[in-house]
Amino acid sequence: MATFEFAFFCICALFCLLGGVATVGAKNPIRGAMGLLCTIVGIAGMYLLLNAEMLAAIQIVVYAGAVVILFLFVIMLLGPVAAQEPDARGAMSRYVGAAVMIVASVGGLLAIVRSGGGPLTMFAEPVGDMGTVEAIGHAMFGRGLVAFQITGLLLLVGVIGAMAVARGRHGDAALQKQRADEIRSAGPRQPSLVAPLSPHQPTTGARPSKAAAAAKALLSKEVSR
Amino acid sequence: MSHAVPLQYYLVVAGVLFTTGTVGFLLRRNLLVLLMSIELMLNAVNLTLVAFNRVHQANHDGQLFSFFIIVVAAAEAAVGLAIVLAFFRVRRSVRSDDADLLRN
Numbered sequence: 132m133a134t135f136e137f138a139f140f141c142i143c144a145l146f147c148l149l150g151g152v153a154t155v156g157a158k159n160p161i162r163g164a165m166g167l168l169c170t171i172v173g174i175a176g177m178y179l180l181l182n183a184e185m186l187a188a189i190q191i192v193v194y195a196g197a198v199v200i201l202f203l204f205v206i207m208l209l210g211p212v213a214a215q216e217p218d219a220r221g222a223m224s225r226y227v228g229a230a231v232m233i234v235a236s237v238g239g240l241l242a243i244v245r246s247g248g249g250p251l252t253m254f255a256e257p258v259g260d261m262g263t264v265e266a267i268g269h270a271m272f273g274r275g276l277v278a279f280q281i282t283g284l285l286l287l288v289g290v291i292g293a294m295a296v297a298r299g300r301h302g303d304a305a306l307q308k309q310r311a312d313e314i315r316s317a318g319p320r321q322p323s324l325v326a327p328l329s330p331h332q333p334t335t336g337a338r339p340s341k342a343a344a345a346a347k348a349l350l351s352k353e354v355s356r
Numbered sequence: 357m358s359h360a361v362p363l364q365y366y367l368v369v370a371g372v373l374f375t376t377g378t379v380g381f382l383l384r385r386n387l388l389v390l391l392m393s394i395e396l397m398l399n400a401v402n403l404t405l406v407a408f409n410r411v412h413q414a415n416h417d418g419q420l421f422s423f424f425i426i427v428v429a430a431a432e433a434a435v436g437l438a439i440v441l442a443f444f445r446v447r448r449s450v451r452s453d454d455a456d457l458l459r460n
Binding site: 136137140144148152171174193197202209214228255262289292 | 389
């Protein structure tokens with residue numbers, strides 16, 4: 132029994148850590164989301180080992196069922212843009228920051244391990260209703276009632292905020308802005324397309340600047356409105 | 357029922373997971389991966405809370421905290437992904453480097 136429990140823990144820990152590395156290291160965000168799913172399943176298994184059956188179920192339902200699927204929806208909505216290659220700006224500071232974080236956390240872990248020296252904390256026998264739905268319900272609707280109500284308010288505000296942010300402004304205004312963005316992004320590339328067709332244009336530089344000015348005027352109108 | 361796994365093992369796993377999330381947040385530039393790294397960190401904290409609750413069994417405060425963190429993480433993922441979509445609509449990109457409208 133004990134070896135079975137230990138083996139289950141090891142499998143869960145492996146799922147967690149490999150999933151975490153896959154999440155962070157994946158070039159394709161869909162693979163990253165799959166790694167996140169792996170981590171979540173591993174953590175749910177650890178909750179089972181820790182007598183938190185209710186939380187294990189919540190973890191699977193909310194994280195694996197809702198959050199990861201939401202991530203996948205957004206990744207597929209964005210299409211190939213979601214896997215954009217990074218540019219090299221500011222790479223060094225990022226690497227330095229990550230290295231400092233790794234060194235600090237590993238050093239902290241080693242310091243804690245060295246300074247402890249005592250025996251490992253083994254868990255006592257679980258009291259009867261540890262982690263059951265009834266016990267969690269009593270705690271949630273007893274001491275945590277106010278927090279639970281505020282949670283409902285938070286979710287309401289979150290839903291409204293997500294809708295308001297993701298929908299943007301009114302439809303036609305967003306469309307005009309998108310059109311202006313396309314004009315602006317197409318501006319510098321215009322001469323190479325246009326020049327062979329209109330050789331009488333004195334300079335090729337005038338046209339993109341005019342297009343950019345038009346786009347800027349359109350944008351400023353958008354902003355002021 | 358015997359108990360083969362001590363508390364410290366769970367804490368080590370949670371610490372490594374949290375470090376992984378932080379390093380991903382610092383290293384990566386894809387906004388979606390940044391949000392996933394935040395989820396990793398929240399999961400690590402949840403694991404710590406539940407493991408300590410298993411030691412102090414007099415109440416369920418750790419599991420309750422963990423539940424509320426899951427709720428906040430779900431709301432955060434929804435709002436964060438909405439922000440990513442809005443950002444994508446403006447800049448046609450999901451790189452955090454491209455979020456520099458306030459720079460100049």
